[in-house]
Amino acid sequence: MILIKCPYCGERDQSEFANGGEAHVIRPKNPESLSDKDWGEYVFYRNNPKGIFYERWVHTHGCKKWFNAVRNTSTDQILKVYKVNEKRPDLSEFQNTLKSPSGEPSVGSGNFAVKK
Amino acid sequence: MSAINNNCKYISKKQVKITFDGNTYQAYEGDTIASALLRNNIRLVGRSFKYHRPRGIYTCGIEEPNALVQIISEHNEPNTRATIKRVYDGMEITSQNRWPSLRYDFGAINNILSPIFSAGFYYKTFMGPKGFWKNLYEPLIRRSAGLGKPPKNFRSKSTHQYHNTDVVIIGAGLSGLAAAKKFINTKYKVLLIEQDSYLGGVLKNSNKVKTINGLTPQEWISETEESILNSKNITILKNTLVTTYNFTNHLIALEDKFAGKKIDLNKSELTLHKIRTSNTIIANGHIERFISFRNNDLPGVMLASSFEKYIHRYGVVPEKEPVIFTNNSSSLSLLKTLINLGCKPKAYVDSRKKDNIETEIKKILKDKEIPFFSDAEIEGCDGNKKVETITIRQGKSFDKIKSSMLCVSGGYNPDIHLFTQSKGLVKWDKNILSFKPDTPFQKTITLGSTSGNYSFKKLCDEINEKLSIFKTKKVSLDINLNVPNKFSIKELWETKIKNKSNWAKSFIDLHNDVTTKDLKQAITEGFDRIEHLKRYTTNSMGTDQGKISSINSLAIVSKILKKEISEVGTTTYRPPYAPLSFAAIAGRSTYEFYDPERKTSIHSWHLKNNAVFEDVGQWKRPWYFKASENETMHQAVQRESKTLRENAGILDGSTLGKIEIKGRDALEFMNLMYTNAFSKMKPMTSRYAMMLGEDGMIKDDGIICKISDQHFIATTTSSGAPKVLADMEEYLQTEWPHLQVYLNSITEQFSTFNISGPKTREIMMRVFPDIDFSNDAFPFMTFKNFDYKETKIRIMRASFTGELGYEIYISPKFGLELWEEIFSCGKEFNLIPYGTETMHLLRAEKGYIVIGQETDGTVTPIDLNYNWMIGKNKKDFIGKRSLSRPDTSRADRKQLVGLSPINKKDIIEEGQHIVELNELPKKITDPIKYLGHVSSGYHSPNLNHSIGLAMIRGGKNLLGQKFFVTATGKTKNIPVEIVNPVFIDPENKRLTS
Amino acid sequence: MKKKYSIASIVKNSLSNNENWGKMWRSPNPKKHYDVIIVGGGGHGLGTAYYLAKHHGIKNIAVIEKGWLGSGNTGRNTTIIRSNYLWDESAYLYDHAVKLWENLSEDLNYNMMFSQRGVLNLAHNEHDIKEIKRRVSANRLNGLDTMWLDKNEIKDLVPIMNTDNLRYPVLGAAYQPRGGVARHDAVAWGYAMRADELGVDIIQNCEVKGIKTDNYKVEGVETTKGFIKSSKIGVVASGHTSVLAATAGVRLPLQSRPLQALVSEPIKPVINTVVMSNAVHAYVSQSDKGELVIGAGTDGYNSFTQRGGYDVIEETVRAIVELYPIFGKMKMLRQWGGIVDICPDASPIISKCDVEGLYFNCGWGTGGFKATPGSANVFAHTIAKDEPHKINAPFDLSRFSEGRLIDEHGAAAVAH
Amino acid sequence: MTNILSIPGVKVSQKDYHQIIIRGNGLEKFNNIIEEKTSIKPPSKNLEVKFDLNYLFAKNSFDQWSLILTEKKEHHHILNLVSSINTNENMLASDYSYGQVYFEIEGENKDYFLNQLTHFDLREEKFPKSTMAQTVLARIECSIYNLGNKYIITCNKSFEDYFQQRLKDTASLN
């Protein structure tokens, strides 16, 4: 159960929030000018990285405000929370956070817990 | 030899009666089932999972793999661990997995057949002849597996308790208590959680510690507990087991509030604590492990520290003359305990070399003339349903000793379950021959034996050092021991069997009847990954999850594979730590509170007037009203529909979503959100509107009231309301923050009544004599606000039935009063209340669609012939671009049509399909082509025949053609004509009358 | 078949203390080059290799698995098998699989314990009823054995179910008698054994780090055991497919999310049918060993941690005790999660892509176990022939630009 | 006022209050208008609650306020206030008086009691006096106002029966 810090309400249990998928996907200004393929990409395709992910959350059962977060999807650690109108933080800010002691196993699920 | 009682402070002297398999026994309050049975010399308590072998009590705690019983007096609760469940007077218990009785179990034949029931045997046989698997083999397998019998119905009132805290200490043993001491009277909010009903852990369970700070262990525990209780910042939870360690220091712990008491069904017998903490201190100790030898599952084999725990914690000495078998130094305290009680072990078998064995042990053995075997091991034991003879191997020689109990210690594993659940990394420690915590992933601290620190003397330093991150004072522990401070152990996981036999078994998993032979076989077959091995053999997949054995299996496997144990690795530890009650997980949010019921302000009236309700989302909506006791739903709906078209009817539409939209850019916003164009719309008029997803598919619909270009009120479907508001907010906040628009949900702020039918105007004039309802003053699709008594109301002229109609919006406080007023005025006009079913029927007659019925996420407005709702000149709106994709603009998409039966008596069923064949084959093998499906089907009382709305391929061009509709359970299809979906008043005369 | 399993072989081996069973598969070192490389040793991947070797005469094949066989979702699913999907395309695909399931144990001479004990999908409100009745009718025309059951018929099948005295009463159900469950791990093992026998190299413990392409053509895979050349690569890596695709510069419309499941302690048989419910969200069946196997929902965020939030477990268990009051006295033994690859229309992708020689079989999300043999079978065809089988043709990637989605959301909010 | 329950350390009663939800940008002009119409200065700090005997004025988020009037008033009075605020283009006020229900909970065990129904962190340092929170209680969305010695909890009126029953049930199992 992740603990998420709503920029407006403070730390709350994840169950109060809904995830809005990838952040910084801007709705095309002029959809009619897009090819079917490009429009299809906008509607259906979202990045799905294992590692650093820029994503959106909304405090559905609280203030109902949207905000962005940077989360490591291989550990679920939230590395940063920022408001919708704030600048996308640079990837380099989080590079060294990736070396977490755990996270999803590199080999299957069994051995990850063991330090060699 | 029989058990004797020991004087013990943790057990009351109060006697209680329990029954086990029909026989009554005396026990003491505070006993567990296991201690009670041992007290009564009962050692055979169940049959094993696969081979139905006789099994006894193996441990004295949560790690028990064998002694699982069924509690008849608690709704037949199955698989209860006899070693932790506390007895109470009248408790009724039975053994499990045996037939006809525990002593004579028919299933024991499996033991005879055991050589063929080797690992994974079922994958290799039972494949034919056809049908045998389903009808014979599988039912047989299922019946012989499974342990306990199913429980009985049980509606628990167990509760949840949330905590937010600074520190949680798991385990109130020696280290947990010492740690808690540090937090006394500090600013930290601390929860100290202990699964037992007494604090003290190893101090109360064993004889290991002589004194602490000059006090006896018992005195030290009481003193410590008292000082903790006096400190306001620390809460102690007893009888509470931490089962789950989630991400971000979220813990689940289960409190047994009726431990040792008969359950009161009106009370919460369990409390599930859901804890969020900033720091977790794990001090939950260690678990002793066993050693595999031939017949190491016979009743009478017990872990050494468990045996000792029965003596100290429960005051029962299970046997006066057991044999002790160990590979480490810890069994000294058991030896001393027995000697102190005047008991004398039959033999002491230590696998360590004589030189490595502590002098104190050797001295006692010598003094008391106890047969002593060093550098020796147990080859196996034999007996009929119990241990009778024990075979000891020393070098090349074998000795047989008669004893009925064998206490085994294979060493200790730090109890890392919770630590690994938290995703911490563990590391193999050669000194203790086990895994111990290494790098935590969260804010986790491990203390005492959990952390792999087996030295009492170093404990104090460990605590002071690891807790130095907190602002606390140092604690001091001066511990005097009955055991050597230095822990010594010799690697020993399995002993060799003397006479090779197909039937000889050394168990590695007692619960699932997995033998060391199975491990070897699996590896021979290629299952050389530990996770594979687990799944192929079911090793460590039982109710105990291999607590006393899983490390042993890793070691055995690593030997066969010639790998380091750390390379073999562990299987994944998963929550819960021990089986967790479903009732407790569910808590009170089930049964009557499974999901909140939402009620409108008219609900009480509906109840009084015999409404039958329908669940729409969480809302309770009148589905139809029974005019008399015997009226069926069909009759009611036909009556309601007919009366409405002839006179008038009123529907409680309060559940409709309502959203107030206001701001400088409201118009632009609305033009983007909906397909419709709102720019030319006049203030104080309303319009039916549609909302799409970006994929172009219809998401919701509703009526939009325009107050001004800056102010709108939108209605939504009842179940779509939250989603529509959320979507609007999302676009405003994330895509179009430059638009100045504010939204408020006002769903709950208004009761809404939809009144319609030809007599409606007359009724409205009675209710609101001051309002001019004439067509000129109040045309279709307009709305106005009026003063009404001490409040304001809004009336809109609109209709979903196709009749003259109004929607009234009023504050819920005055809703019921107005509703009743309308009825008293409507009486003479035959006004009736109607429900959602009639609403659906009437709108279908009129060809209006219902979201979720005509639409299913794959329908565009064009498919519904609603091209007129699309603001073609608008540059953009949500979903517009998708409407021109190749597939969404195809001419032969499924489109909305009406269906009329050619034979007027035929019934068009909803959900059936439209085909070209008048008859279907009895058994369909090749798919039959169909055009589409019936999205709505009703018997129209006003046309007096069945009608349908359908979504069919290329439907727009098929008007007038004849097709067939399938019918449930019939091969003969119903001939129908494709017609315009508007069956009643296509010219809208009624609507605008 | 070289290794022939039967009661005779079991008895024979039991006499030698079960010490002489041969290896089920080799553990070869990877060769430098293969004709086809399958990335992902789950059921779909191993099955694909098996059918490529068996039906398409391709011999030089490798299956590369980063962990152990079945360590992905094949080893962690609730094993529900059914084919009663709403849309024709789906019904054809899943029923193709069910038909293969019906002979799979004999075909592979390995007992998958495919247990056709029937699957119920419960209706709890008017909307469910409408949806289910429509599906029953569509299934009938597609030759499937789905039927509508009323409350009494449900009670007969599952006497322990509380149908009336609950917040959302049980109003009826769809029932597919041919549906059921199977022993999930055995599926991977059976396929692996027979593929190995046909010469397929199964390489465990080897992670594909990247797919190497040149000018929109695949060249091979970079792995933890070195570079391996191949001109045809089939990626069947469920939750990790999009991560792998990205290394070849391909974007897929997939989101990876945890899906959780749990088992209870084992008890004697109480529930002989697979029961699924969306409104009272829980899925339950009882395994041959006796534990209740219960499916929970997907977590609402992307993650690769194979572990979801506790709230999802709580939701499921609430529903379980609501529907089956006797389970109030049962206990959860273990909970776990898998990473499922979810497609916008809840239907899979079995498709070629812009890169020549690169094939994807993914997007099975919460419900691909049931499709294993069918999916493997048509995917093998797609790779061997470089064109889709007619059954998987609709499940291509272009459906997302054309709008030709196969939207199974309406039919089953969670499609186990 | 209706008494809902009273057990050692916890007392819950239901109140009849009025409420207005106001949306706007919170800038000076906004504040002035609000002050002019209500004669109360709107709180400017996020989550802050101003209160006295007659009212409770909270800032729920950066663009939303809830004004609860604890004194009994004519509905017209409230509605007029709402429409006079709404005359300003960039503000939205909606009457929430009777679509919400109001519970007052007091007593020394109120936190422990509420934490049987909500995960919300009621600790003083996380939820100080004179602040409010929107969260989930007994599976429904609620607002909680911390007035120090008591909390005011509001939720949608359609949940009234359910919420009352949940509260009573919790008390009965305590």
Ligand SMILES: Cc1cc2nc3c(=O)[nH]c(=O)nc-3n(C[C@H](O)[C@H](O)[C@H](O)COP(=O)(O)OP(=O)(O)OC[C@H]3O[C@@H](n4cnc5c(N)ncnc54)[C@H](O)[C@@H]3O)c2cc1C
């Ligand atoms: C909890 C749960 C319940 C489910 N219940 C059902 C159900 O009841 N019915 C049903 O039909 N379906 C169900 N499913 C879905 C089903 O499990 C999957 O759709 C199906 O098993 C997918 O099989 P697969 O072979 O494609 O993938 P997997 O079995 O996941 O195999 C993919 C393999 O690829 C490997 N891999 C990944 N990345 C790499 C790499 N870089 N290099 C090498 N190897 C790699 C993985 O280790 C894995 O072994 C459920 C899923 C879950 C998680």
Ligand SMILES: NC(=O)c1ccc[n+]([C@@H]2O[C@H](COP(=O)([O-])OP(=O)(O)OC[C@H]3O[C@@H](n4cnc5c(N)ncnc54)[C@H](O)[C@@H]3O)[C@@H](O)[C@H]2O)c1
């Ligand atoms: N020399 C030896 O023979 C030897 C061997 C091992 C340990 N030790 C020493 O023994 C001492 C043990 O002290 P300790 O405090 O680590 O262990 P402990 O056994 O005293 O205490 C652990 C406590 O945690 C409780 N517990 C376990 N799991 C729990 C759960 N999930 N939820 C709630 N409660 C739970 C247990 O009931 C127990 O009371 C240490 O000082 C260690 O050095 C000595």
Ligand SMILES: Cc1cc2nc3c(=O)[nH]c(=O)nc-3n(C[C@H](O)[C@H](O)[C@H](O)COP(=O)(O)O)c2cc1C
């Ligand atoms: C159908 C099915 C039945 C299972 N039954 C058991 C069981 O009886 N006992 C057990 O410990 N685990 C059982 N598991 C869970 C596995 O132990 C394991 O948790 C799961 O495969 C996920 O792997 P992981 O926990 O190693 O990541 C079962 C899993 C599945 C898919």
Ligand SMILES: [Zn+2]
């Ligand atoms: Zn918030």
